[in-house]
Every structure is written in C-alpha cells, then in structure tokens.
Amino acid sequence: DAGITQSPRHKVTETGTPVTLRCHQTENHRYMYWYRQDPGHGLRLIHYSYGVKDTDKGEVSDGYSVSRSKTEDFLLTLESATSSQTSVYFCAISEGTGILDTGELFFGEGSRLTVL
Amino acid sequence: QKEVEQNSGPLSVPEGAIASLNCTYSDRGSQSFFWYRQYSGKSPELIMSIYSNGDKEDGRFTAQLNKASQYVSLLIRDSQPSDSATYLCAVKRLDSGYALNFGKGTSLLVTP
Numbered sequence: 730d731a732g733i734t735q736s737p738r739h740k741v742t743e744t745g746t747p748v749t750l751r752c753h754q755t756e757n758h759r760y761m762y763w764y765r766q767d768p769g770h771g772l773r774l775i776h777y778s779y780g781v782k783d784t785d786k787g788e789v790s791d792g793y794s795v796s797r798s799k800t801e802d803f804l805l806t807l808e809s810a811t812s813s814q815t816s817v818y819f820c821a822i823s824e825g826t827g828i829l830d831t832g833e834l835f836f837g838e839g840s841r842l843t844v845l
Numbered sequence: 846q847k848e849v850e851q852n853s854g855p856l857s858v859p860e861g862a863i864a865s866l867n868c869t870y871s872d873r874g875s876q877s878f879f880w881y882r883q884y885s886g887k888s889p890e891l892i893m894s895i896y897s898n899g900d901k902e903d904g905r906f907t908a909q910l911n912k913a914s915q916y917v918s919l920l921i922r923d924s925q926p927s928d929s930a931t932y933l934c935a936v937k938r939l940d941s942g943y944a945l946n947f948g949k950g951t952s953l954l955v956t957p
Contacts, residue, residue: 760942771949772889772933777942787941819888823943832877832937834945836888 732756733837735820741843748807750840752820754800760823761803762834763787763795765816772819778803810844817841847872849936851948859956864921866951868934871915877937878910879945880919884930892932893919924955 732755742748752761763775764787774787776795784795792814794806807814820837848871858864866880877896881889895901895908895917907920917936921928931952935945 762942762944764947769949772947774941774944777944779942785942787944831894832943832945833879833891833894834935835891839888 733820733822733835735818735837735840737840738838739841741845742810743845744811745809748810748842748844750805750818750820750842752803752805752837754803754822756822756824756835757800758822758824759800761797762821762823763793763803763805764819764821765789766819766839767816775805775818807842810842812844815842815844847875847936847938847946849934849946849948851932851934851951853949854952855954856951857954857956858924860924860926862924862955864924864928864953864955866919866921866932866934866953868917868919868948869915870917870934870936870946872936872939872946873912873915874939875912875915875936878908878917879935879937880906880908880917881933881935881947882930883933883950889933921953924953926955926957929953929955 734753762777764772773789778784778797818840821834880892883889893908895910901908905922909918931950933950934948
C-alpha cells in the first residue's frame with residue numbers, strides 16, 4: 730500500500746471555524762492532490778501540488794487554501810468552514826514524472842468533515 | 846470542463862456472471878485511463894490502467910479502450926459478491942498537474 734496518511738480521519742466543527750486537514754506521504758512523490766467526494770458529484774479536484782511550495786487550483790477551490798512546505802506534507806485549510814464544505818476529503822499522490830508517466834493516483838483513507 | 850460519464854446503476858448481476866461497466870469521455874486528446882473500485886466508506890483503489898486501444902486483461906478483470914469512440918469499459922468475469930462496490934472510471938488530464946477526472950461511478954451489486 731502507498732504510504733499515505735490523512736489526519737484527522739473524522740472531524741465535526743461549527744460554521745465559521747477554521748479547519749486544517751493534513752496529508753502525509755512516505756513515497757517521496759512529487760505530485761499531491763486534494764479531492765472532495767459528495768453524493769451526486771463524484772470526486773472533484775480542489776487543489777494540487779507539483780512540488781514544495783508549488784500549488785495550484787482545481788475546479789472547486791473556492792473557500793480552500795493549501796500549503797506544501799515539505800515534500801511529504803500537503804495541508805488543506807478551510808479558513809471559515811461552511812455547511813457546503815461538509816464532505817469526505819481524499820488526498821492522493823502520484824509519481825508525476827510528467828505527461829509520459831503512468832498517471833496512476835493512490836489515495837489516502839479519507840477525512841470525513843461535518844460542518845454544523 | 847472535460848467530462849467522464851458513467852451510468853450510476855445499480856448494476857445487478859448474479860454470482861458467476863460477467864459484469865460489464867462502461868464509461869465515455871469527452872476529451873479526444875486523453876491518453877491514459879483508469880478503473881478504480883471503491884467500497885462503501887473506503888477510499889478508491891486502483892484496479893487497472895489502460896493506455897492503448899484494445900483489451901488488457903488482469904485476472905478476472907479486462908479493460909477495453911476505443912479511443913475513436915472515446916469509450917472505456919471494464920469486464921469482470923466470474924463475478925463474486927465481494928466485487929459489489931462502486932466502480933470509478935478516470936481519465937488523466939493534460940493540465941492540473943496531470944490529475945485524474947473521475948466519473949461519478951457505477952454501483953455494482955453481485956447477488957449470490
């Protein structure tokens with residue numbers, strides 16, 4: 730199994746509070762991703778990183794920010810959580826050598842966030 | 846937004862039968878395709894990848910790709926109750942850090 734750890738695995742918080750989810754990998758992979766998964770929408774890309782301090786937005790990035798200060802850690806922050814951000818959040822990693830790599834993504838176990 | 850489309854199901858097949866899961870994609874430039882399995886409450890797990898037109902077999906699983914028709918399928922032979930899960934089709938992007946675009950998944954139920 731790919732060495733990907735997400736924390737916390739479950740969190741309940743209130744509207745307006747900040748929340749940070751952590752993804753830690755032991756694979757030394759270049760690319761890391763945050764997805765959210767909601768019924769009826771499938772997996773949607775929030776943000777991704779292609780190296781230390783190199784991050785960019787996915788299609789559902791509003792209300793989220795990310796940081797990557799070390800290769801192994803990718804943090805997702807909700808600055809002021811809203812009920813619409815109640816979801817299951819998955820971190821994924823890829824070897825990411827470029828357009829010719831396998832493209833295979835490996836997922837962490839997920840973080841279930843409930844915003845009341 | 847490039848689309849990946851799957852029937853949501855549920856697809857119900859009897860144990861021992863062949864399950865056929867289908868997927869279409871909109872980006873004609875796509876080159877890499879994947880099938881993931883996701884059990885309820887669990888994370889997606891990679892089953893197969895396919896990059897060239899034709900069939901690719903791995904055990905009871907066969908992935909089929911037709912780039913001209915923009916169509917990917919997954920066949921599961923000798924279906925088992927343990928195959929009951931949601932199957933996600935994914936296509937590699939050429940932007941966004943080579944992330945994958947996912948379909949919404951097809952729910953498969955294998956009945957004993």
